Amino acid sequence: MFPDELDYYEASTVDEALELLDEHSMQETELLAGGHSLLPAMKSGLSSPDVLIDIGNIDAMHGVSVDGDGLSIGAMTRYSDLLASDAAREHAPALTAAVAEVGDTQVRNRGTVGGNLAHADPASDLPGAALASDATLVAAGPTGEREIPVDEFFFGMYATALDPDELLVRVEVPSAADAVGTYAKKASPSSGYAMVGVAALVETDGDTVRSASVGANGVLDHGVRLKGVEDELAGATLDADTVEAAASRASEGLDSGMMLSDLQASAEFRERLLEVYTKRALQETTGRADPPAAAD
Template sequence: MIPAPFDYVAPSSVDEAVQALAAAGEDAKVLAGGQSLLPVLRMRLAAPSTVVDLGKIAELRGVREEEGTLVVGAMTTHYDVQRDPLVAEHAALVKEATDTVADPQVRHRGTFGGSIAHADPAGDLLAPVLALDGVLVIAGPGGRRTMPAAEFFQDYFTTALAPDELLVEVRLPKHTGWRAHYEKFNRVAQAWSMCAVAATVRTEGGVIEEARIALTNMGATPVRATAVERALLGAPANAETIRAAAAHAAEGTSPAPDGNSDVAYRQHLARVLTGRAITAAVG
């Protein structure tokens, strides 16, 4: 199908992009990698007055270290995140999850920030960012502000971004030396996950010193499995401990039933996949 008519703007800086959004009003859409937006436009499920293309803003690309934090630009592609040595060293959970995103074609075009700002609860990158206590940097007419990931995601496809604001970067506290795994269950290859678990742990002497666990597609937003984290804290990294901790994975979740599964099955998946993810992470 052919999209409805719209104005097209391709700014060369963040300030210009913010100005374009402010001028366009609430009907504007931001184009990052376009892997989610373009199909919606073609099916006319959205008819924005203006599309603001971020593709020419070089400052939004790349990964860097800054004061003990890993900073990922919003327009950094999944492909570049996968292969960045800083991500592999300091945020292994993000690399693990990015490896599972769609297919190579999508990973070459799709962007880290675009996926997060899209806020699809079945998206693979929201839960890792939540688990790692990521902080989102947002640019708007009043300047820049920061927000924890736990506050950024508000509902299905809904974030704390105002219509005239942009997500410009994601700041991740370094988890150097932590081991990680992203366990995903889907009906067919490359489909959205029915449920997935992002798990990263720090062990010492066979004991789990710290753990961060978050769930994908188990509610309107990604869900932090805090009960599982508490059960793992200070416990031996063995099968019995992991199984007991994973039994708490579905607590606080509210998955929506669909044509593939009901709530009880999805919660069962959360428990099973959590056990697998932690087991793989601790080796």
């Protein structure tokens, strides 16, 4: 199927993109980042924008830099560029571990960190890792920039705290250079998206957990933080018993009536997957210091 006719604009600065959003505020408008969610949606008729604003050439939205004691990731940074960045692997190990599991090489060469988060597909790989990484999402709008803590960013399926006249310009992540970050994913056999994915960021002092944050995607209609797991890990000795006990609390506090359920996995099966993949993510934190390289 071919998309309907539309007007295409290319913005070369954030201000230009904002002006275009303002100018076309009465029309159905989409931002074109990597196009790897938007274009399939347009080709299948799920999305029919009147106006497409290409933000791919906004230099200020590309790249990774160390900023104070954190990492700043331009929203247009492609997955492959994030994975190639030593700074990202050092300071944002959970996020890079999750990015390494996105799609295949082709998808990772085009898709962007900002596009993934702004799209807020519940089955995508980055929401859980962004939550575990305590990311801050920086949006630019008509009145300037505003910071959105990741805990307040995801509203539901394809719904975020971004206003229609805003664009996500960068993602800031506090440095987790002293932590081990992992991501364990049960990929859908048909699409490769996450049926369940769990990201963990664990810092230890000897064998004792100094801090632990754990997030998941694919479970509810938006990414979630696994508070029960984090509580079990806090101050505990990081061993097999702790991992088992922590994983058993994975669905604590999650509304079981809101668990995603579809042809591939019932809500009950997803709850079980969540426990198993939480255990795998935590087991990995005990045995390996480096995030994995990108999968083929």
